[in-house]
Amino acid sequence: MHVSRLDMLKQIAAGLAAQFGKNCEIVIHDLTTGSLEHSIVHIENGGLTGRKVGDGPSRIVFDAIRREEGPLKDKLAYLTRTENGRTLKSSTIYINGDDGKPHYIFAINFDITTLLAVQDGVHSIVSCEGPETAAPPNIITHDVNGLLDELIEQSVALVGVPVSMMTKEDKIKAINFLNDAGAFLITKSGDKVAKYFEISKYTLYSYVDINK
Secondary structure: OOOOHHHHHHHHHHHHHHHHOOOEEEEEEEOOOOOHHHOEEEEEOHHHOOOOOOOOOOHHHHHHHHOOOOOOOOEEEEEEEEOOOOEEEEEEEEEEOOOOOEEEEEEEEEEOHHHHHHHHHHHHHHOOOOOOOOOOOEEEOOOHHHHHHHHHHHHHHHHOOOHHHOOHHHHHHHHHHHHHOOHHHOOOHHHHHHHHOOOOHHHHHHHHHHOO
């Protein structure tokens, strides 16, 4: 009997979840259906991030969709954060089709919050070094609306001033950040972004065209 690639990925997901327990979430995205906002087709231990089958993608998936040439490079062992503040060690593996484009995404999220607390406790005792700084990890949201809100917040942080004080150049910078992040792949995102930045949709897309 022929086993589909998706069925094989589901089998691997179940095995990894059983091996590493409830702190290990496995998510499979199907990018072949054309329904990007409901890309999750299988999830093990979804309680870790609160996601379920039928939910939308994280930002990393949008980054994958925006890439049109050649196979994508897997992103392994990076930090993410849940909406309730848990820290995850994540890996994103792209399963490409014969066309070289990603057909599935196999994502692993392992909760290391407790382990980090232990590490920090030991480090504070044995270390003589000053505090370290690092870029904050990306937040894994429940749905695409949450993702869009997060991206809008990041665009404002990038500019460094509130919308009411933004110049035209500031808004162009923020909106092109959103475009590069794949925000406008989300249905009706243009309406929300235009309203947030207090401009028309025509102006919104003209701002995107300026930097093309």
